[in-house]
Structure formats: C-alpha cells, structure tokens
Amino acid sequence: MRTFLNRLKYWSARLLTLLVLLLMLTGESPGTQDQIVRLKQLSGSLRFNFITWEIKALARKAAYGLFAPQRFMDDEDRAALVLTYLGHVAEAQSLNAAIERNYINPEISDPAQATAEQRAALTALRQRIQAEAPLAEAILGEQVSQVLAEGGFGLLAQISPPVSGTYTPLPYLLIVSPRSRIETMLQVELVAGLDAEQQQGLESRIESAETDLSTLVTGIGGLSAYPAMLLETSNLEWAADVIAHEWTHHYLMRAPLGWLYTQSEDARTINETAASLLGEWAGQEVLRRFYTAFLEQEKALPEPLILPPRDDDAPLEAFDYRAVMRETRVTADQLLEEQRIEEAEAYMEERRQYLVAQGYRIRRLNQAYFAFHGAYASQPGATGEDLTGPAVRRLWAISASPGDFIRRIGWATTTEAVETLTTRVAKRAGGRAPLNWRALPAPGQKPGHRSAHNSSELMEMEIYAGCATRLSTLWYNRSSMHSKSNNLAGLCAWSNDKNRGNFA
Numbered sequence: 001m002r003t004f005l006n007r008l009k010y011w012s013a014r015l016l017t018l019l020v021l022l023l024m025l026t027g028e029s030p031g032t033q034d035q036i037v038r039l040k041q042l043s044g045s046l047r048f049n050f051i052t053w054e055i056k057a058l059a060r061k062a063a064y065g066l067f068a069p070q071r072f073m074d075d076e077d078r079a080a081l082v083l084t085y086l087g088h089v090a091e092a093q094s095l096n097a098a099i100e101r102n103y104i105n106p107e108i109s110d111p112a113q114a115t116a117e118q119r120a121a122l123t124a125l126r127q128r129i130q131a132e133a134p135l136a137e138a139i140l141g142e143q144v145s146q147v148l149a150e151g152g153f154g155l156l157a158q159i160s161p162p163v164s165g166t167y168t169p170l171p172y173l174l175i176v177s178p179r180s181r182i183e184t185m186l187q188v189e190l191v192a193g194l195d196a197e198q199q200q201g202l203e204s205r206i207e208s209a210e211t212d213l214s215t216l217v218t219g220i221g222g223l224s225a226y227p228a229m230l231l232e233t234s235n236l237e238w239a240a241d242v243i244a245h246e247w248t249h250h251y252l253m254r255a256p257l258g259w260l261y262t263q264s265e266d267a268r269t270i271n272e273t274a275a276s277l278l279g280e281w282a283g284q285e286v287l288r289r290f291y292t293a294f295l296e297q298e299k300a301l302p303e304p305l306i307l308p309p310r311d312d313d314a315p316l317e318a319f320d321y322r323a324v325m326r327e328t329r330v331t332a333d334q335l336l337e338e339q340r341i342e343e344a345e346a347y348m349e350e351r352r353q354y355l356v357a358q359g360y361r362i363r364r365l366n367q368a369y370f371a372f373h374g375a376y377a378s379q380p381g382a383t384g385e386d387l388t389g390p391a392v393r394r395l396w397a398i399s400a401s402p403g404d405f406i407r408r409i410g411w412a413t414t415t416e417a418v419e420t421l422t423t424r425v426a427k428r429a430g431g432r433a434p435l436n437w438r439a440l441p442a443p444g445q446k447p448g449h450r451s452a453h454n455s456s457e458l459m460e461m462e463i464y465a466g467c468a469t470r471l472s473t474l475w476y477n478r479s480s481m482h483s484k485s486n487n488l489a490g491l492c493a494w495s496n497d498k499n500r501g502n503f504a
Helices: 002-024 033-042 050-065 075-104 116-150 196-209 236-252 265-294 321-337 341-357 367-373 388-398 402-409 415-428 455-460 465-472 488-494
Strands: 165-167 172-178 186-190 213-218 228-230
Touching: 033 186, 033 196, 050 116, 050 165, 075 116, 075 236, 075 265, 116 165, 116 236, 116 265, 165 236, 172 196, 172 367, 196 213, 213 367, 228 236, 236 265, 236 402, 265 388, 265 402, 265 415, 321 341, 321 367, 388 402, 388 415, 402 415
Parallel strands: 165 228
Antiparallel strands: 172 186, 172 213
C-alpha cells in the first residue's frame, strides 16, 4: 500500500508540473499584439507541436516507470550502464561524422557505396542506443535527485517536482528582438532538424515583413518541458548539467521568478543564470558522487558549457572569447543607445567574421543573438556590462547551500532585488558570509574543513561561475581526483576554454 501511495504521489507531482508548464509555455514578451500575431503566422508551419510530443513522452515514461529496473541495481552497476550508453552515443557520433566526411570529399564518386558498411553499423548502433536510453535517463535523473537532496532541496530526500528528462530531437528557437535595442520580444519553439537554409529563410521572411526587428533561429542544449527535453550527448557532466538546469526552471515555477520569466528581461536573466549555476554545480557533483572510480584520477573536471563550436584547425594563438564578446556587446549597446542602428549591425557583422576567422562557428551575430545568449550570465561575455549576472553570482558565492540560493532567489525578479537580497544575507551573517561550501582549504587544513570569508571581500569579488562551481567540488577529496589542481589561479584560468550551447 505504501509503495502504491508513493507512486501515486510521484505521478501526481509530475502531472501538476506538466499542467503548469502547458499554461506557462508561451514565448511572448512585451510587444504589440498585432505584431506578435503576424510573427506567429510567419513561423506557423515550422512551429513545434508540444501537445503531441508531451503525449508520447509521458506515455513512454509511464510505461517504463511501471518496471523501473534501476531499483535492483547498485551504484556501481548504474554508473557502468550510463557510461556504456554514453560510449555508444560517442561511437554513433564518430560513425556519423565519418559518413559525413565521405559525402563531403569530392574524390569519392559514390559515397553511398563507400559508406554502406558504416551506415549499417550506425543503424544497428542506433537501435541499441534507443533501447538503452530510457534506463540511462532514469539513472541519471535519480543521481541528480540525490545530489539535489544533498544540496539542500526536497523534504526527507524527496525532490519536488520529480527530476525527469528524456533524450529527444530538440526544437529550434526563433528569437525576435527590436533592432533599436537588445531585448527578447518573442521566443517561439520551432520543429527539430532545421537546416541552415530553412533557418535563414525564416529569418529573412520576418525581417522583410517587419523591418524594425532582428531575428535569430538557433539550436539549444535543452528545454524545460516536462519531462525536460535533453540533447543527446556523450559528455557525462553535460548530461547531468542539463537535467539539473531544466529542473531548476521547473522548481522556480512556484515562485515569482518563474511566473515572470516571459514578462521581464531581468527575471529571465536571473532565472537562466541561477539555473546555469546550479546545473554546473550539480553536473560536477554527479561526477564526484557516482563516477570518480571510473575516471582518470589525475584528470580535471570536464569543460564548462560556455562557448560555441570551434574548428579543430583554428588558430592556436591566445584568444579570449569572452573578452571579445563582452567588448562587442558593450560597443553594440552604445551604438544602439545613440540610435546608430545600421552602424551597430555592421559592427556586429564585422565582429562575427573576426570570430569565424578564430574558428568559432557563429552564423549570425545581431540584436537577437545577444538578447538570447545574454540571459545566460553565469559567466561574463555576451551579457556585456549588464549588472544582473554579477549580482546573481555574488549571491551564489555567499549562500549557505545550493538549496538556500535557489529558494531565496526565487523571490527576486529584478537586479535591484538580487542586490538587496545579497546585502541582507551578508548582514545576517554578522559581517561574515555563511560557511562557504565551495571554499578550498588553507594549507595544512584537512579536506573536510570549510572556512568562512569576510562578506565584504565576497561582495566585491567578480566570481566566474566556471571557476566558482569547480571550487564547490574540491573540498570533499582534494588528495585524490584533484591532487594536481592545487593552483587556484590556474584552475580559474582553465575554465576559460571550451564550448557548449545554451539551454532554454
């Protein structure tokens, strides 16, 4: 009877979350209703059908949830299965890339014949991945749930709403911004699998019909439907990160920060930045908690989820992507503020070409690009001089736990509110920040020691999330996995270097 009641409670929480999501899943931000209608008409044939997707996804989850074979596996067997699944995904990605190279190579006259064996192997491997995915999803979801419980979420280790995600072809996003300023006016989910020609075609149609608008069609790394929509990946930390990131959006739907997501630029940036910080932390904690024994002990944690794809043969000289992107955003903002719109757009295109020459494959760099990417302010860059990201990171730095951080920030919907909240948290600590759960030990201290810092020092720090979240995992066992990462400056600099896309 108790098992039945627990399952009933679990599925009731899922259905409630889904109903709230369906009510809130709208891409509108401030803009005239007539213009919103015209934009939706222009994108109508390409819009993603969430109702159909939800029915299929929930039916699949419900059918699999009746058996839940992971209940009969220990932690080691669970981790081994997830790593096997991710290995098969990596193998499939490698096969697919090899096939594509044959089709690109002009010296191969019949690529279909040349790749026949590879394509047969890929088909068989895809069938195996499809069979393994539900169990891998369930295990990763439960591992993220355990980490969240240890981070101060849930009641009696019960996480609400339940953590749930599924690997699926992800929708593309249409982002619309006014040309005169950088602001998300409309966000529309589009069908999966759009090629570059289709993306550019929709952008051109809208900008021809609405000459005062800037548009971008972009891919994403995850979407906070329910269950969360996850991008297939072979990167373990990325997988756990996305699950926790999207769960944060689900959790914040019960607070004003979630309610105002589509109505306020500040609220959206705070929401996405908080989700990014928690996701990065949770992704690394999942590695620490469940996969340390399977990884090379001297190897540092995986790269953060920050930069766009970069070509392998790109120039190797020192290049600071975030510094270039920040400078671009600041200059573009200044030009737009002076109403020099065409000059700002020409400048952004010039900078895009410069970034492409450095190996960063950015198809469009315009107002819509910055409106979307600028909301992910866990690290400096596309946000420019916006104060929201630094304010959120300062609160993250002095919070007693991840759960404490998310619960507090759920009530802050403006930059000023976050700054006021941060000041109040610091004052309540009596001039000292709460015990810092991401602090490295001083020389001679035991690994379990957590030192408190002067709150004024923390308030003035410009904390990079890629560095700060890595520090959060180091206090637990610095003598093993990170024994060679005792240079704090090197560790922070190390986080400046790789790539992934944003979530939604």
